[in-house]
Amino acid sequence: MGITDVLCQALQQRSQDLLNAMHLVSTTKSLIQKLRDDGWEPLLASVIAFCEQHEIDIPDMNARYTKGRGRYRRQDEDVTMEHHFKICIFTVAIDFQLQELKSRFCELTTELVILSSTLNPKDAFRLFKIVHICNLVKKYYPQDFTEHEQELLESQLQHYEFDVIKHPDFQNMSTISELCRGLKISGKSNVYFLIDRLIRLVLTLPVSTATTERAFSAVKLLKTRLRNRMEDEFLADNMIVYIEKEIAGNFTMEMIMEEFYSMKNRRQA
Structure with missing residues (x-):
């Protein structure tokens, strides 16, 4: 979160500096990759020091990891506690973050924005x-x-x-x-x-500061505590309706029902 915070703050600024934002995307990817490769040992040492300072029990990292709860608990002979925390939690969480960044800011898009910025008359x-x-x-x-x-x-x-x-x-x-x-x-x-x-x-590039800012604002309103399990696709659909509410307001219930009725393999409720 500390690594990605700088990028998040830059993307939410009222006056977008797209060139520096794209450079931040690249540095964020590099820092997260470095954390994945070399960050486990320092993190583990920091957690152990924190637990010792506050007298919190530290599990034996060389012990076998136990799956399940109650009578369904069983030990995996090939997985230690350290392996579980490092590979199954630490690495998986970082890989998910890297995949998210790469899907939203692919290399081609980043390069396109950087090359396009050479036409900018600023300064x-x-x-x-x-x-x-x-x-x-x-x-x-x-x-x-x-x-x-x-x-x-x-x-x-x-x-x-x-x-x-x-x-x-x-x-x-x-x-x-x-x-x-x-x-x-x-x-x-x-x-x-x-x-x-x-x-x-x-x-004509689909890079809009206003759309980005409105999307961040919409997420705060739609992704509430009661909706924290909303799937990405459903969340994206809701955001489109909310952001483009002026257009969505032109649709009536009858128009929506007629559209669904005209679609195959659909039925009216």
Whole structure:
């Protein structure tokens, strides 16, 4: 929890810094993996010290682990107490956390966000790098740019670096959407039409600060103590209805019943 807290706090900030957030995802994965590989012995020593300080009985870690309760208890000859705590609890919990992070922040998504950030005009285009932009196009948008256009894009970027980035009208911009509007107003979108196309493609990425913040708020309201056993799929469905309640409010009971009636293998209650 201490390792993931920094990432959770960054994702809940009102002003999202997606580049640093993606870097935090990578460092969080690395730290959790390091905890899995080297963290058991320090954790065990810390727990033993705590138990000794507060006079709590410490189980014999070399003893056989006993499964079940009451008359159904039985010992597993191949599993010690330490093996049970380390492999069946400690490692399993960490593997679940790593799997969750990898499913929500896969390597391709993380790299896509990092490469896309090179187009951001924030801090006078501090992150601008031609090689990263070209890699972004080659890896993620090969169907939107022909081979000839990819070569031409690199030439446009060289002019763009000395023209737009140095232009005083673009120095105070902080978002890609502002940059897109600025290129259109100045007419430079016609000159750098390939860069303008790429910027518009990046703007369609499903990365929304507002949606992220609303999702975190919805979880706090929906995932209550009485609903702590709610399955992920059911929770996700409830969150969609809650977050998009303005749209959901347009549906009537009759519309829902008609939809279910029209579906095969369904019956009305």
